[in-house]
Amino acid sequence: MASLLKAVAAVSGAVGLFSRLQTSAPKVKALSTSQSSHQVAGPVWNLGRLNHVAIAVPDLEKAKAFYENVLGAQVSEVVPVPEHGVSVVFVNLGNTKMELLHPLGNDSPIAGFLQRNKAGGMHHVCIEVDDINASVMDLKEKKIRILSEDPKIGAHGKPVIFLHPKDCGGVLVELEQA
Structure with missing residues (x-):
């Protein structure tokens, strides 16, 4: 009991x-999706797949050797891209790439990034779009700042634009024509 x-x-x-x-x-x-201050993309253009994640590095050859020799990744040769003030190496990851960035000259935006981040670090993400010109017009209408007046040719030989990080949750976003 x-x-x-x-x-x-x-x-x-x-x-x-x-x-x-x-x-x-x-x-x-x-959490309500209707609280977002930005509108969803219209039918004029579509967001595609993640193309690459860009990493700024203070020593391009050392970074290239790490991904190639230590991790066993397939890496490209160093490609200078003077229009953007960088030298790049692409690390092939199968489903996407990493882009290793190093300044090409003192006026490079990557030089400034590396002055603030001595060890390097993530610089931007690149996402493909099916119509870069339509995306630029649409994003400008939505008050998203574009960092250049017109698309420029990027490291893949395709038009690219960069979106201001303050309008993209603190992330520098590159859009690339698919």
Whole structure:
């Protein structure tokens, strides 16, 4: 009988605790997609796949050797891209690429990045679009800042634009014509 009373007391104590937890638990609001300040892309252009993640590196040959010799990745030769003030190496990852960036001259935007980030680090993400000109017009209408007036030819020989990181959640986003 004593063990039965102990069991009843334990259950009623747990029930009391459970009911106190239910009444004191904070209410959580569901995240609403309608709260976003940006509109969804219209039918004029479509966002495609992730093309690459760009990493700024202070020593391009050392970084290239790490991905090639230590990790066993397929890497490209160094490609100078004077229009963007960089030298690049592409690391093939199968489903996407990494782009290793190094300044080409003192006026390179990557030189400034490396002054602030001595060890290097992630610089931008590149996403493909099916119509870069339509995307530029649409994004300008949506008040997303574009970092150049017109698309430029990127390291893959295709038109690219960069979107201001302050308009993209703190991330520098490159759009590339697919």
